[in-house]
Amino acid sequence: MLTTANLPGEVTIWEVGPRDGLQNEKTVIDLGTKLEFLDRLAGAGLRTIEATSFVHPRWVPQLADAADLLAKLERRAGVRYPVLVPNERGLERALAAGVESIAIFASATETFARRNLNRSLDEQFAMFDPVVRRARDEGLEVRAYLSMCFGDPWEGKVPVAQVVRAGKRLLDMGCFQLSLGDTIGVATAGQVEELITAFDSVGALAVHFHDTYGQALANTLAALHCGVSTVDSSAGGLGGCPFAGSATGNLATEDLVWLLDGLGIQHGADLPALVETSVWMAEKLGKPSASRVVTALAAPPR
Template sequence: MKIVEVGPRDGLQNEKQALSTAVKLELIRRLTASGLRSIEAGAFVSPKWVPQMAGSAEVLAGLDLTGPVAYPVLVPNEQGLDAALAAGAREIAVFGAASESFSQRNINASIAESLQRFAPVAARAQAAGVPVRGYVSCVVGCPYEGRIAPAKVAEVAARLLDLGCYEISLGDTIGVGTPASVLAMLEAVSKTVPMTQLAGHFHDTYGMAISNIHACLRAGMMTFDSSVAGLGGCPYAQGASGNVATEDVVYLLHGEGHSTGVDLAALVDTAWFIADALGKPPASKLAHAIGDQRRAKPER
């Protein structure tokens, strides 16, 4: 099983509490030490729109980019790609949508325009030997349009695959999916993109994220995005709560007999670390069930 940890990017981008580069690096260090091998490290976007991602170049500068752990960064356009490559990025991600309205609100472009914008980014990255991952947001529902047709998701995913994305992450951005609606979408998408190149990205707004992951797992999906402590949300989707918590996903996968290579105790400790830094409790149920072991007092 593969877990893509999105906490340091997708998780932090919607947090109001500003964090220093040192805290971000310590978060990533702890996530790496827990056994995670793909950790989103930042985004080369305008700090005017996503202030939490300011300093992504400094974060990359503090990481070992030559080791076995991948530290992908989000890149919205060629200007962002230039900055990412200059900072030494070895993997990038581009972010599209299956909803026209969301695409306009998120990146001020239609779906077609966004794909045209990604084409030179993907081509240049691949020419530089940098893998490209693609995201599709609003794969089940949109805050502006409501239900999204599975065929539309399949169309956008196929276009990203054609651009050269090695993996397509399917995001239930506002967390309205249920196993039935998610599997209907997945059935349509898997006809155009192999299941081995698909990942699930679920938000827990309605408490369905773990159920949706379990359904996708049974359908053959082997890669899932998640965010330590359940951090996140979406700045362009009001009311959307955080990503599914990495520790909850790992607990599910281990319980289903899958290997992740992740030390669950270390991961929970990391959840409490970043929660303390943000001044709020973790959103994950597992973190509360196990408790903050750093504060646990020995029995007498």
């Protein structure tokens, strides 16, 4: 029998729409629209919104305006705006922009590390170590993303022990949180439970699910039952991965909020405001929202 007794009382929604959501969109989004998107999300009660990325513009052209965006961003009190950085050069740009929180992104598999970072599985840690040390010396908090935690399009199912080893190396480096990524959306609830319980402590873990096989909400519920209390999501289900062609959209923030509301879990977000924001962004992108909740709540009454 499913019980809510062991669920967290509150969940932190780590909104990734402006970064992970937009990075794979072919429609070029102008700076003003991105700034309004960020402000709308903050106005909807989200308190952690990943704003952009300092990855080289050649690899992610959509986010080439990162420095301009941060210079013009009107930060709301109580809202943090982390940015993604790939290396020391990215960190320098982030520091110059005055950020207070960064994220790095590593791989749990050899093939994706080489394709995404041009490093081996082991070499990536040597690249990230000085980034984390310098960021922490500068007073920044550092989050780590770990990609391909459940499946890799080139290597298949990823061994749990391999993911745990990679994740622990990132935490031991000084990252305050590790986000376990189902980059291509192949995980199932049983796999989620197996991986999370393989870590010594759940407190530093977050989850990042893609919905390729329609399992993102089921996987989120499994993670919540394991004690995870930070969940990544993207307004309207925007997103994918430019370096993994089979990856589809992220777990939609609105779908997550609907689930949390049903479970009586606090989150701080305003669902109608989120839906309105995602309908607005869908119009800007010229395509319907991938979120089932947005589709349902935005539909005209019959």
